[in-house]
Structure formats: C-alpha cells, structure tokens
Amino acid sequence: MKQIIKIIGNPKIFVYTLIWLMVLVVLGTLAQRDIGLYASQQKYFSANITWLGNIIPAPGGRITMVVILVNLTFMVLFKHNLWKIKKIGVLIMHIGGLLLLIGGGLTAIFSSEGNMVIEEGAQSNYVDDYHNMELAVINTSNEALDEYTVFDQPILGKGNILSHENLNFNIEIMSYLKNCEPLKRTAPAGIQYRGMLKNFMLNELKPEKENSRNRPGITYRITNSGSSIDGIYGIFFGQSVSQTAVINNQNYEFIIRKKRTYLPFAIELLDFKKVLHAGTGIAKSYSSEVNLIENGIPRRVLIEMNEPLRHKGYTFFQASFIEGLEGETTVLAAVKNYGRLFPYISSIIMSIGLLLHLLSSLPKLLRKIPGVSPS
C-alpha cells in the first residue's frame, strides 16, 4: 500500500504531466488557426484522449489534469515532510493548487454557457447552449401540454438506437452530420425515405471553423412503430417546417435544436436601448431593462454592457441585439459556473503560501549573503 501511495504521489509525475500540459497548450493554440477555437478546445483540452495527427493517441487535457489532481492530492495527504511548520508555505501553495484544479473540474463538468434571446415585450425562461445540440421529440397530441422527450448530442452517434417509455417506437440514428446542407434530389428517392428526404437529401459539409456557422443534421430510421411510418427521415438545424409523424394516433414533431436549459425563473424584456457615438453608427453602450419574474413576482433590473444580472448561480451579460422592423430583440449571454470563485480563492491561498515560504526562507537566504547576518 505504501508503495502505491509513493508511486501515485511521486513529484516526477507532476513535473512530466505539467510539461505535457504545456505541449498541449502549444498544440491547441496552433490548431486554432486551422480548426477554430471550439474544435481546438474540444480536441486538446476537453478530451481524455487526443489524436496527434489523427493517428497517435495521447493523453488529452482532461486526463492530464486528473492525473495532476490525483498526484497532488496524494502528495499533500501522504508526504509527511510537507506537514512540518518549516514547510507550511509549500503546503499552503499545494493546497491552493489543488483548489484551482478542483475549481477547473467543477467548471468543466457543471458549467454551462448559452444565449437567451428575448424580443421587446416578450419573456423567456430558457437558455440555448452555444455548442451542444439535442434531438427533441415532441408529442403534440394533448391540447394543452406538449410532452418533450429530449436526447442529448452525445447519444446521437451513428448506429445508436434511441428509445423511451414515452415513445411507442424506436429511433435508430443513421448519421449525425456536424454541418450539412439540404440538396434537391435529382433522381427519385427509394421507398424507404419519408418526409423531407423524399425530395431532398442531407449533404455533409466540412465543418466551419466558427462552430456557430455549422448547420447540424440527422438522418434517422423510425422502427417498431407497427405502421407505414417506419422509414428513414432527415432533419436539420433551422428547418422552419419541422418533421411530423402520426404514430399510433399520437402526433409527434422531430426537431434538432441547440440544447435547451430551462430556468426556475423568467426574464421579460421591457425595453432595449442603444446609444451610439455622436454622428457615427458605432456602439457606445447597450442596455436591457428587464423584469426578473420569479414565482409570479416581477423585479425590475437593468442589464448593461459591464453590469450583468446575477441570479441563482446564473450570470446574464448584455451580449448583442437584433434590430428588426417590428422591434428590437436583446441577446443575453447566460453563464452558470459553479467554480467561478475557485480561481480567486486559490490565487489568494497560493499567494499566502508563497509569502510564508519566502518569510520562512529569509533567514537562510540572508545567511548566504556575505556580511549580512539575521538579527
């Protein structure tokens, strides 16, 4: 057991993983030019395994950080010579580093970022994720309520079969396209194709560097419906007329959309204001006067460019706006980050550790200077 603890807490692991992390930072930074910021983040920093040159597997940023975290934890807990008054500065620095990694982990796992788009006079209670998509299957048969069964992007891979007790059929994913365009068929489609795919096909395109410019699409097969509805369907992001199907007397709608997170409160846009620099069309400031509605009680709040609204762990920044003929629409960037305070706290702790270490080493340092003796 002691041997295992010694191996896991070996400082050499920390040094090597830190060097590897630096290599990843360089690779990720260079890759941004070719594949864009988001794809580079995903490939080098958010992945457990990254493929160098698409051939050689190597530890990704996430696994590297986990190794550092485990190594540092074992170092702090089991390295007995750290737990001495002489080493108090070093110990505090290690604890600060641990907190930084824990905060990073919380952010990576639990944080979410997205947009809330609200027209003047309207209200919204959900945030659309910037990057992640979802397949929503909506049972619209009920007159008052729509029943949503939502499948997240990670399970929309080719070959996956989606099923749920709410659905009396299965959905087999035939392809998930990161970027696609609908093309009109030049020849008649096979009899297995249904809906839009009877006249169009989804043509895969090379993903754009800027992820928001991609138009994802899915082709899927409905099976086990026990009716002629079984067949191959296709949908793409932004399709204005959604794919519908009547299966066993139930009406279903299929939509691919940005992953949607519902909030326990709503925001109503009362007024959007923009101020331009005099005589120019250049923006000076934007602001959104909103009602924060919780449990039916509205509270008036002004969201400005550097004055976000913070509520229930969410922060709403004024990000953009859309100017339309019928009115204005505000675009708020919504961020939820559980690890938000960790960098601040851990930086303070590490600074204290450094200071203590410096102070405790000072007599030793002074002794080394000829002619100076500590009093």
Add this chain to the structure above:
Amino acid sequence: MIKNQTTLILLAIVLLSCDMGDHIRTYRLPKIKESNNPHQIKDVKIKPSGFIWKKPDLWIPSRGSSMRLASFEIPYSGGVGELSIIQLGGEGGGLEANVNRWRGQIGLGPLSRFEIEAEAENGVSEIGNYQLFRLINLEKKESAFLAAIFPLESSALFIKLIASADGIVDLEKDFKAFCSSMKRDNRNQ
C-alpha cells in the same frame, strides 16, 4: 516503477472513459409558438455605409423611419407603392426568417430555406449579388412585396417594395434596374 505509473495512468483513463451522464430528459410544457431559427443571434449592429443608386424620375423620396437609409413613394397605374432601403448587421436576422416574416404579413405560410432559395431570382450589382423575392398572395392581392436581399461583408442590405399584386408586376422591371444600380458611396472617403 515506470510500469506501475503507466498502469495507474491507464486505469484513470479507463475510469474517466465511463460515461455516467443521463442523456435523455423528459418534460411537459404548455403549448407555445416558438421560433427555431439559427440565424437569429447576430453580432452587434455594424456602422451603416452609404450607397448610391439610379432611380426612375417618377420615384419620389419620402420620409421613412429612422432605421431606413432611404424611402421612396412610387406611383403606378393602380396607386402608390412604397420602397424602403434598410441595412442591418450580420445577416439581419437571416434570409429564412425575413422572407417568412414577409410571407406571414401577406397571409402566406412559411417555407423552408431551400424552398425560399429555389424561389429566389439572382441579380448582380456593384456591391455584390442579390436575391430577389416576389411575394404575392393571389387571395389577397391588395398587398404584395418585391424584396431584394444583398448579403454584404458584415451586414445585409434589404430593399423592399410594397404595392398591390398588380403594382408589383408593373414595377418589377424598374425595381430590378434600381437594385442592379446599387453602388457604394465613396465620395466622403
């Protein structure tokens, strides 16, 4: 030693590869009419640019809203049409959203983006190519649109003519000539 370290790292990789997330969610919501348009979110509005054009003598400049670069009243055999020129940042809300909004204004149902593009006619001008849309509801002939959308570098220019269905037919030739005459106004540079 190296063997043991490698084993531990591999073990950690295997453990992390296990996906424990629940990726299926269900909920019920009251029925709402919602938009599913990906082009709605745009960058902050860009600085408006000046344009120059050639117009028929019969077109009369008029006072429009502050958002418009220019407005004209256009007489035709059955009445007076109204033409507006507007420049918006980004894609200005997107082709699909705008065309479907115009269609909705004259009682036509929405179309998908590729149906819209299939109906568009392409034109050429010095500021770039544009797409021309003829929106006529044969059951509501009193109001119809001719619209041109110019996708520019960081903005979009919209030229829209509102007239009766018969007026649209009368004015189409002049409208196309006007759109094709669009140039950047570089006189102040």
